[in-house]
Amino acid sequence: MNVDNDNPITPVPSSEYDNTWISETWGWDDPSEFARSGGLHIRPRIAKALEMAKLEKEMMILDVGCGRGEVVLHCARKGIDSVGIDFSPDAIDLAKKARDNVPDEARELSRFILGDINNMGDSLGPFDRILLLDIVEHLHDYELIPLFNKLKTLLSSEGFIVIHTLPNRWVYDITYSRMMRIIMPWLVKNPRSEKEQAIHVNEMTITHLDQLLLFCGYDRRIYLKEAVTAQAAWHSQSQLKGTRRLFYRWFQNPVASALYRLAALTPMRLLIVNDIFCLARDRKNPDHLPKWQGFAERITCFIGRKICPWKFSK
Secondary structure: OEOOOOOOOOOOOHHHOOHHHHHHHOOOOOHHHHHHHOOOOOOHHHHHHHHHHOOOOOOEEEEEOOOOOHHHHHHHHOOOEEEEEEOOHHHHHHHHHHHOOOOHHHHHHEEEEEOOHHHOOOOOOOEEEEEEEOOHHHOOHHHHHHHHHHHHHHEEEEEEEEEEEOOEHHHHHHHHHHHHHHHOOOOOOOOOOHHHHHHOOOOEOHHHHHHHHHHOOEEEEEEEOOOHHHHHHHOOOOOOOHHHHHHHHHHOOHHHHHHHHHHOOOOOHHHHOOOEEEEEEEOOOOOOOOOOOOHHHHHHHHHHHHHOOOEOOO
16 A cells, blocks of 8 residues: 655644643543542553563653643652643643642643754663653654654663554445444444544554564554453543444443453454553564464464555655
8 A cells, every 4th residue: 555755645733732622532531630630640551551561660661642641740649740732722731730730749740841852962861761641643644653662762771762643544445334233224324423533544553563563663563452341431421423423322331341341352353452552562672572472363364464555654
């Protein structure tokens, strides 16, 4: 598949990530609660990504596209020197308000920068972990390629990147559109909200992400991990709207939740699990990533490279 990076589509502007978006995105953990608690509440899918990061006290981490800063504040509470960068003034303002309500030690270990990581000098880092959580889907490939190249200069020799992105495009394009809507024709044609359609400009598949990282010189481990049932429970006190509300209600049912978790342990996860996680390291550095990767993900990415290669340009 060809990707035309010489004639790029317009990037998503920072104005899309304003106070209205912030207020509507996190359900019950709204800006007032977030600031009051000092960003204490971590969403389950983000907690899973942090577990994969294998964080340790006295590490240095960088959260790219940090949004309102919960990851930075969470890591700082654990004694980790944490930096967050985002180009949304409203998001950074909220992050700083929340930072005022964390313990003194965590406040000293956390820092927020308003700006574009590609415009930052090399004085940042090196970082033991760089986190890209719910940011990849907001950037076109022509934006991701220089970003991934930049991040290699900021990683320590034993550092790696932790990625979380959703949706898994196969869930929407195949499972939802070509299966579920046949059985339940009353479902809306497009499960994405208008806002998601505006800002999720580059929804990934595991093969797309695999080949993009390979092109940028990374060794990688890609995983499809079920996180939606815990996420649904986390949102149980929220008044959500649209398709997300419908599906979270399904997953709040104990029987449906248990059956889904079992199915997600099988190769069916390629078409039913919406959360893509990835660990990536600069291939020039020693290999310290976990050896294990799900067989279904590994073989699918291998086949994708052979029969459906993506073509990128610098």
